[in-house]
Amino acid sequence: MEQLESLDELRQRIDQIDTELLGLISARARCAQQVARVKLSDDANAVFYRPEREAQVLRRIMALNPGPLAAEEMARLFREVMSACLALERPIQVAYLGPEGTFTQQAALKHFGDSASTQPMPSIDDVFREVEAGAVNYGVVPVENSTEGVVNHTLDTFIGSALKICGEVVLRIHHHLMVGQNTQRQKISRIYSHPQSLAQCRKWLDAHYPMAERVAVSSNAEAARLVKTEWHSAAIAGDMAARRYGLEIIAEKIEDRPDNSTRFLIISTDDVPPCGNDKTSLVVAMRNQPGALHALIEPFQRHGIDMTRLETRPSRTGVWNYVFFIDLKGHREDPVVAAALEEVQLRAAELKVLGSYPVGVL
Numbered sequence: 001m002e003q004l005e006s007l008d009e010l011r012q013r014i015d016q017i018d019t020e021l022l023g024l025i026s027a028r029a030r031c032a033q034q035v036a037r038v039k040l041s042d043d044a045n046a047v048f049y050r051p052e053r054e055a056q057v058l059r060r061i062m063a064l065n066p067g068p069l070a071a072e073e074m075a076r077l078f079r080e081v082m083s084a085c086l087a088l089e090r091p092i093q094v095a096y097l098g099p100e101g102t103f104t105q106q107a108a109l110k111h112f113g114d115s116a117s118t119q120p121m122p123s124i125d126d127v128f129r130e131v132e133a134g135a136v137n138y139g140v141v142p143v144e145n146s147t148e149g150v151v152n153h154t155l156d157t158f159i160g161s162a163l164k165i166c167g168e169v170v171l172r173i174h175h176h177l178m179v180g181q182n183t184q185r186q187k188i189s190r191i192y193s194h195p196q197s198l199a200q201c202r203k204w205l206d207a208h209y210p211m212a213e214r215v216a217v218s219s220n221a222e223a224a225r226l227v228k229t230e231w232h233s234a235a236i237a238g239d240m241a242a243r244r245y246g247l248e249i250i251a252e253k254i255e256d257r258p259d260n261s262t263r264f265l266i267i268s269t270d271d272v273p274p275c276g277n278d279k280t281s282l283v284v285a286m287r288n289q290p291g292a293l294h295a296l297i298e299p300f301q302r303h304g305i306d307m308t309r310l311e312t313r314p315s316r317t318g319v320w321n322y323v324f325f326i327d328l329k330g331h332r333e334d335p336v337v338a339a340a341l342e343e344v345q346l347r348a349a350e351l352k353v354l355g356s357y358p359v360g361v362l
């Protein structure tokens with residue numbers, strides 16, 4: 001039979017391992033500092049953060065992970081180590097669709113780690129403007145929800161912007177019903193939330209609060225802020241908003257679909273080199289004529305390129321008759337993708353590559 005070690009022995013071993021970890025993490029941090037020096041010696045304005053390299057580091061860790069920790073858990077720990085190493089040099093500045101406590105902030109921290117400095121912006125347009133102006137390095141905006149579909153405003157904003165997509169992050173979205181200290185729980189007559197969240201909890205609300213007025217506000221965090229001062233209201237929002245505004249959760253995970261998730265995009269002024277498992281997002285305008293959609297898709301099919309999303313939007317200008325947003329597997333520099341894009345370019349009224357970026361790892 002296996003001889004169990006005593007608690008004292010195990011704790012001594014843990015202390016020893018922690019000492020080794022400490023030395024190793026510090027050595028890693030010094031290495032990252034040297035990388036920064038090399039980058040800055042090449043170019044004084046060099047961007048220290050490299051999304052393609054970080055994706056490779058995380059994927060390698062997940063592939064090598066021996067357990068018992070789950071690969072994703074391990075990657076999260078390494079995400080934080082990298083985030084802290086990066087912040088040693090220049091804390092990364094990230095604007096997100098605020099206010100504080102939104103799912104977008106949660107997505108920003110999931111992607112960049114807790115050492116990033118995140119700044120709330122009042123609207124999606126403001127996030128774009130802040131990145132364009134160079135006031136921050138990156139922006140984070142929501143783009144699609146698995147239950148409710150695309151966030152049209154984000155897609156529309158890309159048409160007129162020179163910014164690039166440099167990453168994506170998918171977040172499982174759990175909605176909770178929350179109230180303030182003064183709320184009389186039996187008398188909830190109004191429920192605040194973002195329209196997407198109200199829609200994602202429609203059935204639950206019909207079953208549990210059929211008489212309550214549903215009030216759409218600009219964000220879940222704003223909903224949380226509002227209920228704090230009202231005795232007859234509740235908010236639907238996430239964990240971060242409950243914590244930020246000191247609200248009590250009275251019903252957990254009330255989203256209608258258990259797999260409810262939202263995809264966010266990371267935007268910046270720079271292109272990202274290939275990492276080996278990339279996605280490309282484009283917007284293509286076709287003339288309003290029969291067969292336009294087929295003509296658009298055919299080159300991708302012929303080159304064996306996997307399209308992961310196709311979204312149609314009405315055009316807002318004359319040139320952009322039919323506007324399609326397309327996501328495909330591969331990087332714009334991959335020869336097959338480049339060849340297909342060249343062909344589509346000839347058939348389209350307009351083609352704009354919004355960015356090639358690593359497929360979300362975490």
Ligand SMILES: C=C(O[C@@H]1C=C(C(=O)O)C=C[C@H]1O)C(=O)O
Nearest residue numbers: 032035048049050053054082085
């Ligand atoms: C160390 C580097 O710079 C940054 C830090 C990384 C890290 O800690 O592993 C990875 C990529 C960059 O964001 C690098 O480019 O290798």
